[in-house]
Every structure is written in C-alpha cells, then in structure tokens.
Amino acid sequence: MLSDMNPADVTGDYREYTLDLFGIGPRRVLVTDEEVPYPDGRLIVSRTDTEGIITHVNRSFVAMSGYTEDELVGAPHSILRHPDMPRAAFADLWRTVQRGEIWQGYVKNLRKDGAHYWVKATVIPNVRRGRIVGYTSVRRKPERRKVEECIALYARMVAEEREVK
Amino acid sequence: MSYVFTVSPDFSPDHLPGWFVFNTWMQRVSGLRFHLELMDHFSDLRRAVEADRIDLIYANPHDAAMLVREKGFVALVKPGDGADEAVIAVSADSPFHRVEDLEPESRIATTGDPDVHLMGMILLEPAGLNRENVTLHHCDSYVLVAKRLFRGESDAGIFLARAFDELSRPVRERLRMLVRSDIQVIHHYLMAGPRLADRVDDLRDRLTAMGDDAKTAEILKGLGVSRWEAVDEEEVEFMIDLMDTLSYSPA
Known part of the structure; x- marks a missing residue:
C-alpha cells in the first residue's frame, strides 16, 4: 500500500499526476521543478525483497528522499517514481534483474517534497545459495551530459507511452 | 600443522x-x-x-x-x-577545484590497491572520466601519488582516505582534496x-x-x-x- 503524496509536504508550486504503479495501482504524486544536486562522494543504497518492498536504506538514501527511514522500510520502491520516468525503463529493469543479471541506467527520482534528483543506478540481484532473495540498488552521482541526454530521451518515451494509452 | x-x-x-x-x-x-x-x-x-x-x-x-x-x-x-573510503586530491596550486573541472585525457595517479582505485574511479565519473579516457599512472605508495601531483606529472590522484589523512603535514599542505567518498560499507x-x-x-x-x-x-x-x-x-x-x-x- 502506498499513500498519495500530501500537499503539506510539498514546497512551492506543484503539478499533480496520477501514476499507475505496477502491482500497487494508482498513486497521486505532486511534482515541482526543483532539482536537488546529488551530493559529492555519496552512494545511495537500498535493498528490497523480491517483490520490490524496501528492507534496508542507508543514511544517504534517507537524506536524499526526504522520507524518514520508518516511512521507507516496508514501502514499495516505487515510492520514488517520478512521472517523467518512462514505464519501459522500469520494465527493462525488472526483466533484467529477474533473469539474475545486473541493470544499470539513469533515473530521475521523486522526493517527498516534490523535488527530484538524478542518479546513475545499478541494481544487482542478491543471490544466496543459488536463489534470488532480493535486490540491492546502488546510486551514484551521474555525469551531467548523460542526464541531459536522458531528459530528452525519456520525454520522447513518456510521450509515446501516453499516445499508446 | x-x-x-x-x-x-x-x-x-x-x-x-x-x-x-x-x-x-x-x-x-x-x-x-x-x-x-x-x-x-x-x-x-x-x-x-x-x-x-x-x-x-x-x-x-x-x-x-x-x-x-x-x-x-x-x-x-x-x-x-x-569503513574504507577514497579521496581525490590535486596539487594545492592546481586549476581544478571540483571533480567536474577535470576533463577526458586527464592524467590520474593511483596505486595497485584495487578497491581504492575502484572507489576513486567512481568519484571521477561525474566528470565523464573512465578507464578508457584517462591516462593512469600506477604508483607503489600513496606518498608517490602525492609526489606526482606536486611535480605536475599527474592532474589528480586517488588515495585511500586513511592514508591521505596520515600523510605528513608538509605533504598534505601541498595537496588539495576535491572529494572524499562516504560509502560507509x-x-x-x-x-x-x-x-x-x-x-x-x-x-x-x-x-x-x-x-x-x-x-x-x-x-x-x-x-x-x-x-x-x-x-x-x-x-x-x-x-x-x-x-x-x-x-x-x-x-
């Protein structure tokens, strides 16, 4: 279960979207234009179970997301989903890691306050005694040139997905 | 036995x-x-x-x-x-003030310490640097990494953070840290x-x-x-x- 975003948590003017999250259903999100710079030298780390439910976050994850650790652990990882991210990117992510392979890509994440931050994300399946027991996601500071490329690419992909709908 | x-x-x-x-x-x-x-x-x-x-x-x-x-x-x-952490440092008089100032073809001094090198290369990524577009100089110790920076033979150096902190004061004063990792694990x-x-x-x-x-x-x-x-x-x-x-x- 993932609750809608609360206007009281959002700083400044915002736009409202309703995301259709896989396995969860609709979620109302509130989005501003503010980008929070990725902090130098940090890694944002989280782990989920095989269903994508967060089981562990590090302190950099908590700081950048704007949520408390208690709000994050037990929540679906899609709590960070930004409406500017194409569904196809996450479908590719899940297909890849469920095959037992590593996925890497650039992701625009949504904070609790409606702002966003860009990451270079790498997701690895946690294989223990031959079985996938969860996933670890590690994000690091992206090269700005790659972010600019993704802004344009994802805008085209999202537009195409909305047309198909 | x-x-x-x-x-x-x-x-x-x-x-x-x-x-x-x-x-x-x-x-x-x-x-x-x-x-x-x-x-x-x-x-x-x-x-x-x-x-x-x-x-x-x-x-x-x-x-x-x-x-x-x-x-x-x-x-x-x-x-x-x-935890083990890495530092990217330059000579104190270097024109580079943040990692993003470094450009492809930069000369990077490093050691044979594989995890520190890996962390250091991650810290250089925001500048678009990777193993394909930098010239790596492998040194036998962190003191030798520092010396390459003083002499202008390398643009930036990768240090184990603990080793960087333990450099003597005269050596440290001739260096400037651009970024220190905070990976924690x-x-x-x-x-x-x-x-x-x-x-x-x-x-x-x-x-x-x-x-x-x-x-x-x-x-x-x-x-x-x-x-x-x-x-x-x-x-x-x-x-x-x-x-x-x-x-x-x-x-």
Whole structure:
C-alpha cells in the first residue's frame, strides 16, 4: 500500500499526476521543478525483497528522499517514481534483474517534497545459495551530459507511452 | 600443522612490526602455528590464493569477494574504525577545484590497491572520466601519488582516505582534496580459509575480546585498529554485492 503524496509536504508550486504503479495501482504524486544536486562522494543504497518492498536504506538514501527511514522500510520502491520516468525503463529493469543479471541506467527520482534528483543506478540481484532473495540498488552521482541526454530521451518515451494509452 | 597468515599488501608500512606481534599473540591464544608471510605485490598474493596456500588473511574488500565466493573463506572480524573510503586530491596550486573541472585525457595517479582505485574511479565519473579516457599512472605508495601531483606529472590522484589523512603535514599542505567518498560499507576483513573452518567461532571470540585489556589493546594499536567487530555472512555478502555494482560496466 502506498499513500498519495500530501500537499503539506510539498514546497512551492506543484503539478499533480496520477501514476499507475505496477502491482500497487494508482498513486497521486505532486511534482515541482526543483532539482536537488546529488551530493559529492555519496552512494545511495537500498535493498528490497523480491517483490520490490524496501528492507534496508542507508543514511544517504534517507537524506536524499526526504522520507524518514520508518516511512521507507516496508514501502514499495516505487515510492520514488517520478512521472517523467518512462514505464519501459522500469520494465527493462525488472526483466533484467529477474533473469539474475545486473541493470544499470539513469533515473530521475521523486522526493517527498516534490523535488527530484538524478542518479546513475545499478541494481544487482542478491543471490544466496543459488536463489534470488532480493535486490540491492546502488546510486551514484551521474555525469551531467548523460542526464541531459536522458531528459530528452525519456520525454520522447513518456510521450509515446501516453499516445499508446 | 602450520597455517599461512598474510596481510593485503595495502597495509601501512608503519604497521609492519604490529602484524608480527599480532601473529605471535594469535598463535599463543589459539594454540595454532601461523607463519606470517607478507607480500609486496597484489599479484603475489593472488598467486598464493590461487594455489590455496593461504589460511588466514587480512583481506582488502576486492579480494574478500573472491575469497568468499571462490575459495570458501569466512569473515571473522572487521576493524571497528569506520569503513574504507577514497579521496581525490590535486596539487594545492592546481586549476581544478571540483571533480567536474577535470576533463577526458586527464592524467590520474593511483596505486595497485584495487578497491581504492575502484572507489576513486567512481568519484571521477561525474566528470565523464573512465578507464578508457584517462591516462593512469600506477604508483607503489600513496606518498608517490602525492609526489606526482606536486611535480605536475599527474592532474589528480586517488588515495585511500586513511592514508591521505596520515600523510605528513608538509605533504598534505601541498595537496588539495576535491572529494572524499562516504560509502560507509566497504571494509577490510580478517578472514579464515577452509582448513580453519572448525576454529572460526573460537578465533572470532578471541579477536572480539582483544580490546578488553590494556595489553591486547596495545597489540591492536600496533595495527592501527581500535577494536575488532564480529561480522556475519550476510554483511560480507552485502558488501560483495555492492562492490559488484561498482565494478559493473556494461559491455
């Protein structure tokens, strides 16, 4: 279960979207234009179970997301989903890691306050005694040139997905 | 029966006598015979591991992954002094003030320390730098990395954060740090091989109790370690997964 975003948590003017999250259903999100710079030298780390439910976050994850650790652990990882991210990117992510392979890509994440931050994300399946027991996601500071490329690419992909709908 | 004990070649030369004292202590409390064999190069260590000659090792994070997954080693303890981190530094008079100022074709001074090099390359990524577009200069020590920066022979250097902090003041004053990692979960581990499998619990108990009296605390001080912390299998597996994400490079 993932609750809608609360206007009281959002700083400044915002736009409202309703995301259709896989396995969860609709979620109302509130989005501003503010980008929070990725902090130098940090890694944002989280782990989920095989269903994508967060089981562990590090302190950099908590700081950048704007949520408390208690709000994050037990929540679906899609709590960070930004409406500017194409569904196809996450479908590719899940297909890849469920095959037992590593996925890497650039992701625009949504904070609790409606702002966003860009990451270079790498997701690895946690294989223990031959079985996938969860996933670890590690994000690091992206090269700005790659972010600019993704802004344009994802805008085209999202537009195409909305047309198909 | 005699067992071979070794230490990852990235240890500080200041701690060389400390490892011999520690080895003597280990033999006394465990009743086992350990032969401490220190190696100058990472390649020598790899060959010894490949030949299954090592039984006890203070391993760097990169080797820990291979030792667990391929050689059946078990982590006993980690130092309780914080995680391994990396620093990117430049000469104090360098025109570069943040990592993003560095450009492709930069000359980067580094060491053979694989995990520190890996972390350092991650710190350089926001500038669009990678192993394909920089010139790497491999140095035998962090002091030599610093010297290349003073002399203008390299644009930036990769340091183990602890080694950077331990550089002498005159050396430090000629350098400027651009960024320090804050990864929090990458550690060296003291690890036991399969021939010591039935002694793991006993060794771990004795090691974690080391800080309890002044005499053993002094031995730890000789290693630059304040205390040993017990580690479980999942903690090491988690670090290995994390290292795998950092070293992943799509084909």
